[in-house]
Amino acid sequence: MIIEALAFATQRAAPGARTTGVAAEQAAIIARYIRCRRAWLPHLARCRAFVQSAVARTRQRRRAVVLGSGPLLDIPLAAISAAFDEVILVDAVHPLHARLAARRLGNVVALPFSLVAHGASPPTYRSWRHAVAGADIVVASMLLSQLPPPRATDPRAGWRHALVADALADLGAGGEAACLVTETACVIHGPGEGRSEEDPLHGVFAPPALERWQWALAPPGERGDGAEVVLQVSACLRLPGEGAWLG
Numbered sequence: 001m002i003i004e005a006l007a008f009a010t011q012r013a014a015p016g017a018r019t020t021g022v023a024a025e026q027a028a029i030i031a032r033y034i035r036c037r038r039a040w041l042p043h044l045a046r047c048r049a050f051v052q053s054a055v056a057r058t059r060q061r062r063r064a065v066v067l068g069s070g071p072l073l074d075i076p077l078a079a080i081s082a083a084f085d086e087v088i089l090v091d092a093v094h095p096l097h098a099r100l101a102a103r104r105l106g107n108v109v110a111l112p113f114s115l116v117a118h119g120a121s122p123p124t125y126r127s128w129r130h131a132v133a134g135a136d137i138v139v140a141s142m143l144l145s146q147l148p149p150p151r152a153t154d155p156r157a158g159w160r161h162a163l164v165a166d167a168l169a170d171l172g173a174g175g176e177a178a179c180l181v182t183e184t185a186c187v188i189h190g191p192g193e194g195r196s197e198e199d200p201l202h203g204v205f206a207p208p209a210l211e212r213w214q215w216a217l218a219p220p221g222e223r224g225d226g227a228e229v230v231l232q233v234s235a236c237l238r239l240p241g242e243g244a245w246l247g
């Protein structure tokens, strides 16, 4: 609770990020990471390694854009900063430690920018391309499922699907390399024998995956109801000049 409050109090947030629940959600993720760090490590290491391999396959290295960079848990920021002239972190909320890391590295800018149009109902996608031009690679790790704002209550069907679909289409629409790591299924085990599955992408299909793994999001003991939550994760890459995602 204290960690969550501290994280929340020291964020830099874009307009709307606090009222829509995005800022609170990010503070909760940071607190959950501190509780579940050991269980999350294999997933975070695979994310970082995949992003690093995408960087290694990108020849032109002037500007890298990282969407949903937030707490920088799954982003190898020092390696990206060393490889590119400039790195732009795009998130509706930048926690203090991410802003300090950006300042320390010198060529990293933390840009507060919401990828969802502020005040629109139902919420709609807003492209980062309005704010940043000339990217050589765009990275989005564990972002897509987080785009529908937590407190949005619009009752119309389909807006979450449209929001995620538009974000994914935009990711693959430019001339730069695109590196996507995303959850594709959420499996809830228990309590007891029960098992249920949710679709974090709201019916949107992820591109072909070069790698797949599982993330123990809520390991045993994390949830009060005794359930465990495991996410299926896909890692996808599209190189400049290639019309389609690899794989």
Ligand SMILES: C[S@@+](CC[C@H](N)C(=O)[O-])C[C@H]1O[C@@H](n2cnc3c(N)ncnc32)[C@H](O)[C@@H]1O
Residues within 6 Å of the ligand: 022, 026, 029, 068, 069, 070, 071, 072, 073, 074, 075, 090, 091, 092, 093, 113, 114, 115, 116, 141, 142, 143, 146, 147
């Ligand atoms: C699960 S976290 C991603 C983890 C991050 N890649 C890392 O390395 O720790 C999802 C991120 O998406 C961001 N996000 C959610 N809605 C957003 C929006 N409308 N615009 C920009 N970023 C948003 C959150 O602030 C959060 O930092």
